[in-house]
Amino acid sequence: MTSKIKEFPGVALRESDFAEKKILYTTWEPNARYAWDAGIAIGRYLAELKQGRIIGTRCHKCRRTVVPPRNFCEWCFRPMDEWVYLEDYGVVNTYSITYVKWNMVRVEQPILPAVIEIAGASKGMGIMHLLGEVEPDEVKIGMKVQAVWKPAKERVGAITDILYFKPVE
Amino acid sequence: MGLRKVAVVGAGMTKFVRRALETGKELAYEAAKMALDSCELTLDDVDGVALGTAPEAFDGVHMKGEYLSDGAGAWRKPFMRCYVGGGTGVFTPIQGWYHVASGLFDVCLVVCEEKMSSCQPHPQGAFLTIFDHSTERPLEPNLLWIFALEMNRYMHMHGLQKKDIALVSVKNKRNAADHPCAMLGDPNITVEDVLNSEVLAWPVQRLDVSPISDGAVALVLASENVAKRITDKPVWIKGVGWSLDSAYWTNRDLYYPKYVEYAARMAYEMAGIREPRKEIHIVEPYDPFDYKELHHLEGLLLADKGDAPRLTAEGVTARTGNMPVCPSGGLLGVGNPIAAAGLMKVAEIFWQLRGEAGKRQVPGKPITGLAQAWGDLMQVGTVVILGIGG
Amino acid sequence: MSILEKPNKNVEARVVEGEIPIQSRYTYGLAGEKFFREIMDKARILGTRCVECDYTYVPPTIYCERCFAKLEEWVEVGPEGTVQSFTVLLVALGGSPLDEPEIMALIQLDGADSVLVHRLGDVDLDELAIGMRVKAVFKPKKQREGSILDIAHFAPVED
Ligand SMILES: [Zn+2]
Numbered sequence: 001m002t003s004k005i006k007e008f009p010g011v012a013l014r015e016s017d018f019a020e021k022k023i024l025y026t027t028w029e030p031n032a033r034y035a036w037d038a039g040i041a042i043g044r045y046l047a048e049l050k051q052g053r054i055i056g057t058r059c060h061k062c063r064r065t066v067v068p069p070r071n072f073c074e075w076c077f078r079p080m081d082e083w084v085y086l087e088d089y090g091v092v093n094t095y096s097i098t099y100v101k102w103n104m105v106r107v108e109q110p111i112l113p114a115v116i117e118i119a120g121a122s123k124g125m126g127i128m129h130l131l132g133e134v135e136p137d138e139v140k141i142g143m144k145v146q147a148v149w150k151p152a153k154e155r156v157g158a159i160t161d162i163l164y165f166k167p168v169e
Numbered sequence: 170m171g172l173r174k175v176a177v178v179g180a181g182m183t184k185f186v187r188r189a190l191e192t193g194k195e196l197a198y199e200a201a202k203m204a205l206d207s208c209e210l211t212l213d214d215v216d217g218v219a220l221g222t223a224p225e226a227f228d229g230v231h232m233k234g235e236y237l238s239d240g241a242g243a244w245r246k247p248f249m250r251c252y253v254g255g256g257t258g259v260f261t262p263i264q265g266w267y268h269v270a271s272g273l274f275d276v277c278l279v280v281c282e283e284k285m286s287s288c289q290p291h292p293q294g295a296f297l298t299i300f301d302h303s304t305e306r307p308l309e310p311n312l313l314w315i316f317a318l319e320m321n322r323y324m325h326m327h328g329l330q331k332k333d334i335a336l337v338s339v340k341n342k343r344n345a346a347d348h349p350c351a352m353l354g355d356p357n358i359t360v361e362d363v364l365n366s367e368v369l370a371w372p373v374q375r376l377d378v379s380p381i382s383d384g385a386v387a388l389v390l391a392s393e394n395v396a397k398r399i400t401d402k403p404v405w406i407k408g409v410g411w412s413l414d415s416a417y418w419t420n421r422d423l424y425y426p427k428y429v430e431y432a433a434r435m436a437y438e439m440a441g442i443r444e445p446r447k448e449i450h451i452v453e454p455y456d457p458f459d460y461k462e463l464h465h466l467e468g469l470l471l472a473d474k475g476d477a478p479r480l481t482a483e484g485v486t487a488r489t490g491n492m493p494v495c496p497s498g499g500l501l502g503v504g505n506p507i508a509a510a511g512l513m514k515v516a517e518i519f520w521q522l523r524g525e526a527g528k529r530q531v532p533g534k535p536i537t538g539l540a541q542a543w544g545d546l547m548q549v550g551t552v553v554i555l556g557i558g559g
Numbered sequence: 560m561s562i563l564e565k566p567n568k569n570v571e572a573r574v575v576e577g578e579i580p581i582q583s584r585y586t587y588g589l590a591g592e593k594f595f596r597e598i599m600d601k602a603r604i605l606g607t608r609c610v611e612c613d614y615t616y617v618p619p620t621i622y623c624e625r626c627f628a629k630l631e632e633w634v635e636v637g638p639e640g641t642v643q644s645f646t647v648l649l650v651a652l653g654g655s656p657l658d659e660p661e662i663m664a665l666i667q668l669d670g671a672d673s674v675l676v677h678r679l680g681d682v683d684l685d686e687l688a689i690g691m692r693v694k695a696v697f698k699p700k701k702q703r704e705g706s707i708l709d710i711a712h713f714a715p716v717e718d
């Protein structure tokens with residue numbers, strides 16, 4: 001059938017068609033502001049970050065210690081059994097060297113997002129965070145990294161209370 | 170299972186473009202009308218409509234399903250909208266399938282639409298809110314990060330180089346040069362072009378990524394009795410499958426898409442396929458990024474883990490190869506209006522199996538093909554297997 | 560009983576504030592482009608007509624939702640019409656009281672089958688009635704910019 005249709009519908013516009021008012025259009029700003037509850041498990045996680053600690057939760061049935069913590073085990077579908085303090089170091093599971101911010105604006109100094117497997121949690125339990133104090137070409141998967149915390153009195157109970165993770169021996 | 174046979178009997182699509190003049194409704198209409206005309210059915214013949222479209226934030230229309238309904242042919246009809254992230258385009262025909270297979274409808278119109286150009290200054294503003302609001306969003310992630318992190322993990326686990334992966338982008342953009350609706354077809358693109366393109370989030374470069382697009386695609390599904398009455402070339406839906414992995418994406422090893430394997434196993438079992446590598450002749454795996462095609466071929470059990478790049482390098486997945494992959498040109502070449510892009514893959518298999526794909530037609534008269542999509546936070550797999558005969 | 564079922568006492572309720580940082584830019588589409596341009600340039604209101612269904616759409620569409628035909632017949636409608644329903648608004652979008660009540664109405668333009676939502680103006684609240692005849696009042700040409708607001712409002716027609 002596609003071979004029979006000569007001209008498919010769809011009129012392509014250029015960005016300049018808007019700027020030069022070659023076509024009519026209207027705009028709208030939804031102004032959608034939210035206050036998201038962190039919830040029970042992540043509420044505690046954030047509170048512990050303020051204290052300079054990373055906390056996870058453990059399920060006695062599947063014996064997993066997970067981070068970020070959750071109040072139910074999604075494998076066993078039952079409540080988690082205990083809170084477990086984890087280390088504030090781990091290993092790089094994967095990383096990227098990025099030159100674009102969230103809004104696609106380019107940056108000169110690359111941002112280094114990574115998944116970091118946190119020591120003390122079960123194998124493969126990572127969180128997303130940033131790497132710092134490291135040259136982009138020196139980052140390696142499997143590299144040991146340690147949290148660099150904001151000074152205690154600047155911490156507010158947010159994931160950004162950890163500034164970034166830096167390589168350690 | 171007591172299910173009725175379901176056939177795809179018609180398909181239609183708009184061009185995929187960066188910015189369409191048409192409204193979302195108008196895009197949906199053009200695709201739906203073309204699909205109905207192609208099998209000489211009218212709106213009166215349609216018992217129900219299944220619509221797939223991504224989050225409201227892209228089109229900027231709340232209750233987007235309802236907004237699109239008249240363009241999708243749903244006036245005063247049973248109508249439902251589904252959404253499973255990037256997997257939507259292949260899930261929507263699954264939704265259409267179970268409405269016909271169950272006996273509820275004889276004819277179901279399946280429509281997928283996206284108008285991402287409405288989202289300003291960039292759809293990344295909407296993608297930002299996919300990430301967890303407490304533990305991830307304060308880090309100001311770009312959606313590209315998650316792909317970059319997955320791609321790097323995939324490359325690391327299998328010792329792959331960027332040039333092994335860039336071949337996919339080259340193949341698909343070249344294939345798309347023969348697609349009349351394609352945005353980024355380029356018959357002359359080379360691996361060097363991909364490797365020299367702007368680095369966005371290493372290892373992801375500009376030409377590793379599919380574009381933001383507007384467009385719509387539609388299919389007509391029919392029960393066996395209707396299909397046999399209106400066409401002598403029904404294409405049967407032989408199997409469907411879908412699966413969702415944990416939303417804790419940092420707790421999974423991203424190098425292998427287990428959820429795609431689960432979805433594929435479900436579909437193979439339904440289709441009675443025991444040896445997918447012999448029985449699937451043509452594949453349209455989801456390729457929003459070049460490495461994703463490889464990743465998905467492995468998840469679909471059509472390549473060993475880490476071996477899909479070799480198949481690509483050896484030409485097995487070329488349009489003239491033993492197992493053509495993305496003969497349409499895929500998302501990398503045709504474009505990526507999210508839900509519509511997934512349904513485009515199912516439409517491509519339909520056209521290929523009927524021998525109607527024009528310049529894109531693969532040789533060797535394939536009789537079984539598979540389309541797959543993927544989405545959410547690296548976690549959903551959706552699979553449809555189509556076949557002729559039997 | 561899991562300790563997780565009861566928040567530990569050092570857990571304060573935490574809220575993360577934010578927004579979805581997007582704006583929307585809408586094209587009017589194939590039908591809308593013609594509809595709004597006609598209002599802007601010529602102060603005329605157009606609809607599209609399905610002959611098969613004997614139905615005229617305003618605002619126009621390029622297809623008939625009833626029979627799915629492509630619509631190519633454009634017809635001028637209005638500028639007069641009949642109020643099908645109305646409401647008197649005393650509260651603004653954000654919840655604050657309005658200085659002047661605003662009247663929103665469903666208006667069936669002469670020649671149209673669908674109704675248009677718009678404001679009524681120059682109208683006494685006492686004379687408001689379903690069935691009243693109204694007429695489009697366009698903004699002066701140089702203030703028109705291709706928007707539904709190029710029609711300032713609909714005003715009662717003097718008998
Ligand atoms: Zn468990």
Ligand SMILES: [Zn+2]
Pocket residue numbers: 609610611612613623624625626627628
């Ligand atoms: Zn009609």
